Amino acid sequence: MFITHYESLDFDTPLPMNLIFHPEYGDKLVLPHWHPAIEFAYIAKGHPGTALLAGQSYELSEDSFILIDSNLLHSFNTYLNDQNRILTILLPQDWLTRGFPADNDYHFKTGKFELKDYPELRPLLADLKDFSQQTSPVPAALYRAIGSSYQLASVLLRDFLETASAKMEKQEIPLIIQQTMIELQLNYGQEISIGEIATTYNFSPAYFSKYFKSYVGMAPKIYLNQVRLEAARKALLHSKKMIGTIALESGFGTEKNFFVMFKKHFHCTPAEFRHLSQKK
Template identity: 30%
Template sequence: MKHEMISPNEHYPFKLFSFTSRNPDRLISTHWHESAELLYCLKGNLEVRFPQVTYLLEPGDTLFINSNMIHSSRSPLPNEVFVMQFPLHFLQEMTQEQYNEHFLFNLIPLKQKDHRIQQMLDQIFDDYQKDTLAANLLVKSRTLALLALLVEEYRIPLASQKSIKSLKHLERLKQVNEYVQKNYHQPLKLEQVAEVFNYDPAYFSRFFKKYMGISFSEYVNTVRLEKAYYQLRDTDMTVLAIAMANGFFSVKSFYNVFKKNYNLSPQQYRKKYFH
């Protein structure tokens, strides 16, 4: 789990961008950020996984990821996704300090799409691409209109006690994550990490799976796999060298984890997408 810091665009009090994934099954490992995030799928598919539920976004689908929600994503098909990231302090200022104190947003993919939201996001995306003074002002005004619609029809009450408890777990998971990020290239046994953080191994295993949505060993492999992915893409290192550099300790274990996640061997994936 990475704690991702969000920096607004130059002309806005929030961050806008679009991304495309041309490689099927590209993984974005488990992470969280204080900022909230709205995803709008323009083309292809995007799978977003939370600890308790997974959503598959198709063209026209929207998903609002509330502040401090642990999530990961992958691209089953090549895609294009428009992203709006709202700093927590911006949302609180716009909602009279009520967002994340009294309510959250519940905007998820539905069979019956809300065409008002689609129309607003299409307009925001078009104006964002123009990048003129007038277009920038329209982006800001349309974004406020979008937030007004979300407040009116897509807010759900927040139990403050649950929020406080969740933040406590996030802080501990952040510490575990930092430890894994520093030591992913070493042997990392659950029992060893549990001892570092003064947990009983069985309790630590249940705690991690409950709040992260995946087992500890799966998470460690995800971190290793993400590091290996970039080396496979950006370097001429051999598959053996990449495996050794990222804690797999054998080509076979790297091969098995890679193929499980990407449906191709590392050699096949490199040849197909990176050459």
């Protein structure tokens, strides 16, 4: 199952937040989705790609971070290797705002920020990055990471929290968009007509494509191709299926179409991608 719409998160960890120092190398596409947590993406090294937040694109650059408010539609298109690394921190909003007056609608600023403007974050992020790479941390390392977690939360509450009256206008995701994303996710392996989906909602194909793109940041046909590419990428990594079988099951119709689309996005053929991934 892909993370292409609403993402349910599990926070059953020793820390009050989730840490992900992304281990996968190569092209990594995180499809448009939203979740009930504040997302803090720290660019630890290099220039790994772009983030798309509510239709606005941000270049990812070293010593900057992307902050994403809860339930905001966002996606990432990245290339990760030793020179391009990202630490993702997911913080539950109900934990961050616990004890605050219930009658206020709290939100966090969203966008790209430079670490040089928040120097006290640097040692905290270093601690959390180090902890995220430990498989069996000693108690001292755990308690240090817990302390850094609370200090990070303190900075976010002090410098990035907004009430409803001051918050940036945030796009609500229409039900039509949500339903379309779910339909494309569930049926990507079949032949899908975007025009027929548009007609279902009494839209012309051209208007529906423009409407979808205004929220998701890409046209529905491109989004569908991204879903199919991610399905194929996972099948190449985690199965021994023939490439022609993967092409059909991912909805590309023919192995030739799959080859062209895959190479255009990942800059290598499916066979080369599988071979390179097996060597790592």
